[in-house]
Amino acid sequence: MTAPKHPSSQNVEIAGLSLSDKPAFLVVGKLRRPHGLRGEMKMTVLTDFPQLLVKGQEVFVGEEYQPLKIQSVRWQTEEMLIAFEEYSDRDEVGVHRNEYLFMSVEDFPLLPEGEYYFYQLIGLKVICEDGQELGTLVDLLETGANNVYIVRNAEGKESLLPAIKEVILSVDLEKREMRVHLMPGLL
Numbered sequence: 001m002t003a004p005k006h007p008s009s010q011n012v013e014i015a016g017l018s019l020s021d022k023p024a025f026l027v028v029g030k031l032r033r034p035h036g037l038r039g040e041m042k043m044t045v046l047t048d049f050p051q052l053l054v055k056g057q058e059v060f061v062g063e064e065y066q067p068l069k070i071q072s073v074r075w076q077t078e079e080m081l082i083a084f085e086e087y088s089d090r091d092e093v094g095v096h097r098n099e100y101l102f103m104s105v106e107d108f109p110l111l112p113e114g115e116y117y118f119y120q121l122i123g124l125k126v127i128c129e130d131g132q133e134l135g136t137l138v139d140l141l142e143t144g145a146n147n148v149y150i151v152r153n154a155e156g157k158e159s160l161l162p163a164i165k166e167v168i169l170s171v172d173l174e175k176r177e178m179r180v181h182l183m184p185g186l187l
Helices: 090-096
Strands: 025-035 040-045 058-061 066-076 079-084 100-104 125-128 133-142 147-152 158-162 168-172 177-180
Touching: 025 058, 025 079, 025 090, 040 090, 133 158
Parallel strands: 125 177
Antiparallel strands: 025 040, 025 100, 040 079, 058 066, 058 100, 066 079, 125 133, 133 147, 147 158, 168 177
């Protein structure tokens, strides 16, 4: 059970919607600062699908989700340099320094069976195979080996569940449930 990079509750709101709603937008990057004189910006990429950021793609910037069209993209080491059709110099585009860049959720590809976007998992009720409710999936930690789901119970206690097939038995998006197997010593 894998979930790509995401706008988690720790780093950015999901398009201002409650966590159980389907968001209209997903974060794809964070604009850092202008680069050069012609309106490019350095951007930290926050998506597993940077190939979607192409010339002509509509994106949205900031809390107001201002629509922009990508003019060009190119990589510079670990960051992307991105330019928008609406801006031609560094001073104009600089107003978006440190703002998040979003794309419509409709522009993202469907994932293979058994893979989910994080926004689809947040808010799921987590239930043990014996029927005991553990709590609600509230966040995700991206670790080197595998992702880890953070589950919070009604009393506010948090549990960490590795996102591996031995633990995550099933996900039912319609019922908003995740069934899990608790390995000895996990909690």
